Amino acid sequence: MPEPIQLETKDGLYLPEADLWLDPHRKKSCAFVSHGHADHFARHDQILTSTPNAHLLRVRYNVTPTRLVPLNFHQPHQRKGFTILLFPAGHIYGSAMIHLTRKRDGATLLYTGDFKVRRGLTAEESVFRRADTLIMETTFGKPQFVFPTITEVSGDILNFVNTALEDGATPVLHAYSLGKAQEALAILTEARLPAVLNPATAKMTTACREAGAGLPQPVVFKGTVPPDTCLICPPNSLHKEEYKHVHNPRTAMLSGWALTPGARFRYRTDAIFPLSDHADFPGLLEAVNRVRPKRILTVHGFTQEFATELRRLNHDAWSIDGEDQLELALRV
Ligand SMILES: [Zn+2]
Structure with missing residues (x-):
């Protein structure tokens, strides 16, 4: 040996x-x-x-x-x-x-x-x-730490987004700009739900596309979110000036740490889903x-x-x- x-x-x-x-x-x-x-x-x-x-x-x-x-x-x-x-x-x-x-x-x-x-x-x-x-x-x-399948967790995320839209709220998915954000975009795209991405996330999405990833062309967030559209941006960013015109945001964090007690309160979001990379x-x-x-x-x-x-x-x-x-x- x-x-x-x-x-x-x-x-x-x-x-x-x-x-x-x-x-x-x-x-x-x-x-x-x-x-x-x-x-x-x-x-x-x-x-x-x-x-x-x-x-x-x-x-x-x-x-x-x-x-x-x-x-x-x-x-x-x-x-x-x-x-x-x-x-x-x-x-x-x-x-x-x-x-x-x-x-x-x-x-x-x-x-x-x-x-x-x-x-x-x-x-x-x-x-x-x-x-x-x-x-x-x-x-x-x-x-x-046993995560649900991608089908299960995607279904829960889409439920959250659709309910928010029906309630007249703006669904906001908090995801890190490289990795989780593209995963969130892919989930929304499969369900034909439009999304806007903060500039850093859009830049990383474009870079992934240039490197060969099968992702749609990102639409960049410019201060407002169009009707029936979801916002994807990093965690803890909504307090920043550029997000002040986001109407009635309803937030969800995407993280494997969702499986730990009290995770939603630690991330200070309305919901949290165990989508992990x-x-x-x-x-x-x-x-x-x-x-x-x-x-x-x-x-x-x-x-x-x-x-x-x-x-x-x-x-x-x-x-x-x-x-x-x-x-x-x-x-x-
Ligand atoms: Zn990593």
Whole structure:
């Protein structure tokens, strides 16, 4: 059995043999950037990323094209004795997992970045590849997080929108500008409900379209919402000056955190729906079953809880930052 691919975790995730960082927060010489959310991005000298996400990074963060190494999904890339492959992560449009194979002995590693297993309406369907080592995000790594199907949650959102319109209110869907907003737009478009988007969200939607996403041309919000139309804008934005002419708004937040008690009050919205771009607890377990790893490291969210659950299921699983690392250190 080959030795595991080396991993250092001191200042983020680093693969010394491949000289490659994985979604580091601080600027590095060469890093894989899994997707376009800000908590996974920094201005690295060289950025390995998916071809669609390379476009999103250019638009969103003004990244100089010479710093980008865009890789097509499923297309091998050679680096320092490793074969690298990117697979869709299903999180948001362009999001990728990275799979490395050490050529001299065939050792493998998969880093998921943010991902979901269920197919959404806008992101590419996730593809899992077997690997000896799995590094996975566990944002919703507790058994209480079981999301309804996209059909169920879309139905609830559309009910909310239609009821608001019937009541003479303006339905407002609060969604982050990259990912959730495009998902909301796709849900409304399928139901032939028109929407206007705040400028930043419209810009990201256009960027996704340019990168290949099947989305309609966005209509930009310019201070008023036409009749029988929905507004899509980021959370907590309605108090801003540019929204003061929105007539009788009725708000809903779209977030996986809807499944936690009191979520609607925390977000201060009239409703909240569990539309998530992350895997729920069964989805996380399914990812492990598909990858069939020999060891698992958990990052983000309920890392220790999920690693504990995996050990209960006889996996060699540890959180990357948790106190169980002490146990891991004693073990090796
Ligand atoms: Zn993300």
